[in-house]
Amino acid sequence: MLSLRQRALLGGLATGALSVGVGTLVVFSHINTRVLEQFDETLRDRHTQLIVGLSATTDAPEALRDLMFDPAYGTPYSGRYWQVTDGSGAIFTSASLFDETISEPVDLRG
Secondary structure, three states: OOOHHHHHHHHHHHHHHHHHHHHHHHHHHHHHHHHHHHHHHHHHHHHHHHHHHHHHOOOOHHHHHHHOOOHHHHOOOOOOOOEEEOOOOOEEEOHHHOOOOOOOOOOOOO
16 A cells, blocks of 8 residues: 555656647647648638739739749749739749749539
């Protein structure tokens, strides 16, 4: 049988370990949620910037490059790209795509 002191020590250690574990999970969960929210917000802002740019350059989509202010869109192969296809099939891309184009998704609605 354990003495009262030993039981109190073991109970305190178990409670402390549980508290640290739960606290760590809560902190990591909060950080993960915040990072995902920030990513989504940034993506929404860039999408909005592209849509506003498209509405301002309806007659000359090639001018859209000048309206996208993020330097990554001008750096070749930076990982940040945009591509617009007009009604006649002409493709306009960010300078970051350099000489490439993005293949359009297949219409799965059949």
